[in-house]
Amino acid sequence: MSIKSFAAKIFASYIRKKIDRWASNPHETQDKVFRELIKKANHTKFGKEHNFKEIHSHSDFIKNIPIRDYEELKPYVDLMVEGQEDILWPGKPLYYAKTSGTTSGAKYIPLTKESMPTHINAARNAILCYIEDTGKSKFVDGKMIFLQGSPELDEKNGVKLGRLSGIVAHYVPAYLQKNRMPSWETNCIEDWEDKVYAIVEETVKEDMSVISGIPSWVQMYFERLIDKTGKKVGEIFPNFDLFIYGGVNYEPYRSKFENLIGRKVDSIELYPASEGFFAFQDRQDEKGMLLQLDSGMFYEFIKADEFYDEDPKRLLLKDVEVNVNYVMIISSTAGLWAYNIGDTVQFTCVKPYRVIVSGRIKHFISAFGEHVIAKEVEEAMQEAVKETGAAISEFTVAPQINPEGEELPFHEWFVEFEQEPVDLNKFAEIIDKSLQKQNSYYLDLIEGNILQRLKVTRVPQNAFQDYMKSIGKLGGQNKLPRLSNDRKIADKLKEII
Template sequence: MFLNNIIGLFDKSYSSLGFSHSEAIIKQKKILNELLENSKDTRFGEDHNFRNINNYEDFKSSVPIRDYEGFRGYIEKIKNGEKNVTWIDKPLYLAKTSGTTSGTKFIPITKESLPNHINTAKHLLYDYFKKKKKIKPFLGKVMFLSGTPNLDEENGIKIGRLSGIVNHHKPFFLKNRSLPSTETNQIDSWEEKINNIVEETLGQDLRVIGGIPPWIQMYFDVLIERTGKKVSEIFPNLELLCHGGVNFQPYKTNLFNSIGRAIDTLETFPASEGFFAYQDDLYSDDLLLQVNSGIFFEFVELNELKKEKPKRISIEEIKLDTNYAMLITSNAGLWSYDIGDTIKFTNTNPLKIKVSGRTKQYVSAFGEHVIVDEVEKSLKKTCEKFKDVEIVEYTVGPRIMNQKSKSHHEWFIEFKSPPSRIKDFEIELDLNMKNLNIYYRDLRKDKILSRLKITKAKKKSFINFMKSIGKLGGQNKVPRLSNNVKLIEKVKSLN
C-alpha cells in the first residue's frame, strides 16, 4: 500500500524529464512566452516594454543581464510590500541568502515558483526509486541537514532560509519519517544543533541523508566521537546520500571512511533562485537540466561576461564542454538574472550539465583565469596518485612577488592525512594545473609564476573560520578561490 501511494503521488507531478534537444527548445520557448505574457502589466514588464517583445532577440534587446546588485531596486520595492513589481501580486516568501559581494540577498519565491523547488526534489527521489526498484530507503528515517525553519514576516511576506522554507512543504510521506525534530531544527547555533541532532538520531533507523558535504562530515565526526563506531554500525540501513552546494569529490573519501563503506550518492543543484538540475543516473555524475519547470535558461561564455554587451544564447545554441555563466528568467520574477554559477554541458539529448564553478570565484592576478573546476580536477588527479592523502578543506589565492618570494599560487589545505613529502605533492599538483590551464602553463613557462606552494592548515581551521564569520553550517560553503589572499590570511589568523 505504501509503495502504491508513493508511485501515485510521484506520477501526478512526474513525466519523463529527459527531453531531446529539439523538445527542450520547444519547452523553453513556451516558458519564455508564458513568463512575458504573465508579467506584461508588472512594473518590470512596463519598464522593459514586454508588450512589444515577440521573440528571444527582442527579449535580449529589452532585458539586460543583471546580478543581485542590478536587481536590488526591484527587490526593495517587493520588501516594502508593493504588488506586481517583477511578478504577479506579491511573493509568498523571500529566501534570505548570503552573497559574497552583495551582503544579505532576498530572493522571491512565488506561488508559481514554489513547485519547482518541491517537485524537483520529489522527481530526484522518484528517479532513484524507479531505477533502483527498491523501496527500502524510504521505509526508514530521512534527514536533510538544513537551516532553521523559523520565518520572519515583513509586509505580508514570510522571510527565511530556503532550506527552512522548504521544511514547511515536505511531501506527506516524509513528514513522519523526517529527522531532526522541529525543535532541534530551530536551533541557530550550528554546533549546538549538531550535538542535538546526534542525540536525536542515535537509535533511529536512518536510511537517507542529505546536505552540504562538509556539514554532513561534521555530523559524522561528532557521531563517531560520541559512539566510537563507524556510521554504518550505527545506521546499518543507510543507503543514500544526497549532496549539493560544493564539489563532492574532495569529501567523498572521508565521508565513505566515516560510514565504513560506500553508499549511493546523488548530486543536486538547488539554489534560492530555483532547483536547476539533479543527478538522475547513479553511474554518471552529470546533472539533468530542468527545462520544463518554470525557468527559462540563458548562457554566456565566460570570456564574454565582462564585456559591455556580452553575447547571450538560449539552449538552442549551446556547445558541449564550454564554460558558461548561467542566467535565469523565472516565474519567481527574476529576469536574465546571473545566479553566479558556471556550468558546462556534457550532453544534449537530454540536456545534462556539470557545475564548474562560480563567476566571482577565480584566480587571475596574473592573467591565468583559473576557475574552480580546474582546481578541483587538479587536486583530484593528484590525490589519485598520492593514494594515502586525505583532504578536509582548502582554498587557493595568489601571492604577489616580494623580497622573500616570487609570485605564486598559495594552496591553504587542511589535511586529514597529509603527504609524506609535501614537495612531491606540490610538483604533481602544479603539473596537473599546467595541463588543465594553458594560461597558467604559459605563465609558469615564462617564469612569471613560480611553482604553487602548499601551506598546511591546522585541524578545524576552516570550521573556526566559518564560525568566526557567522556562516557555520546550513547552506554555507568555504570559498574555493579568491583573487587575493585576504581569505587565506583570515583563516591563518585563526589557525
C-alpha cells in the same frame, strides 16, 4: 517490500516518463516557458517598463531586458519588500529567501506561488529518478535527515522570510513527516555546533537510511557521531545507503566520507539555489545533472571568457556546446529577469542537457592572467588525493603575489588533511601538473618563469570551521569558496594557524 516502497516505484516510473517527455523536446519546452513568462508578467511594473507587449522573440527580449545581478535588480525588490504588488511578478511573493549579499547587505530573493512548487518537485523528482534508475526503494521506510537552516520565519510587510532550506522545511510531504529528522525543535536551534550535537543525540539510535546536506557540514555530523560511539557511520546506521548533497563538488570529499562511513554509499547531486532549483542528477552512470527545462525557468548562457566584454553574446540552449564554461542567466516565475545568478556551468552532454557547476564567475584566480576556476582546482585535488592516498577535510586556494625575498609568485593551497600524504612535495607536484594540463594560461606562466610551482600550506584541524565561525557563517547552507583572487581568506587563515 512495504506498501510505501512499492508505491514509490510506481510513482517513480510515472514521473520519469513525464521528465523524459520534456527532456526529449528541450527547445519547444523552453520556448513555451519563455512565452508564458512574458505573457504572465505583461502588466507588472517591470513588464510595462521593459515593453513586454513588444517582446515576441529572443532578440526582442535581448533588446528590452539587459542582464542584471541582484544589486541592479534591487530597486524593484525594494518596492516589493515595502509591500507593493505587481512589481516583478503579479501580486506579492509567498516568501523571501533571505541570503547574505556582497555589496547590498541582505538579499531578499522572491519566491512566488508559481516558483515555490518547483523547488519541492525537483528535490522529490531527484529521489524518484534514483528509484527508477536503480530499482532501490527500501530506503523510503527508514529515517531521513536533512541538515538545513532553521524553519523559523520572520515577516516583512505581510510576506514571510527566512533561509531557503528553512522555508522548504514547511513543505515536507505528509508521507515523509514520520520519517523526517531532526525534530522541529532541534531544527530551530540557531547555533550550528549546538544544533549538530542535538542532531547526534536524536539520531544516533535511529534507523537512518538517507542523509542530506552540504558535504562539509555533513562531515561535521559524521565526526560527532563517531566521537560519541567510537563506531563508523555505516555501522551505526547499517541501512544508510543514500547521500544527497548540493552546493559543492563532492568528489574531493568522497574518499574521506567513505572512510567515515566505512563503505561506499550511493549519492545524488542537486543544484538548488534561492533563485531556483536548476538541475539534479537523474542517472547514476551519467556525469552531470539534468537541467530543469519545464520548471518555469528560461535560460540564457554567455561564454565565461566573454562575460565582461561590452556586448557579450547571449546564447539559447540550442547554441551551447559541451565542455565550454558558461555564465548561466535565468528568467523565472519568481520575477527574476535576465538575472545573473553568479554561477558558471559546463554541459557534459546536450541530449539531454546535463550540466556540472564549474564555479562562480567572481570566484577565480587571475592575478597573472591565468583565470583558474573552481572546476580545475577540484579536479586537480581529486587527482592528488587519488594518487597519494591522502584524505582531506577542506581546502581553498589564493594567489601569493608578493612572496618573501627573490621568490617568484605562486598559488598557495591551504589544505586541512584528514590523512596527510607520505610525500607532501609529490602531492603538490601532482596538483600543479594537473592544473598545467587543464589550463594553458597557467602552463604558459609556469614555463615562462612568471609563476613558480604552487605551494601547499597545512591547515590544523577545524581551522576552516573556526574561520567560518569567525565570519558568522558556520553551518547551514554556507559554503567556503574554493578559490579567491585576493588573500582575504588566506590572511585570516594565517592568523588562525
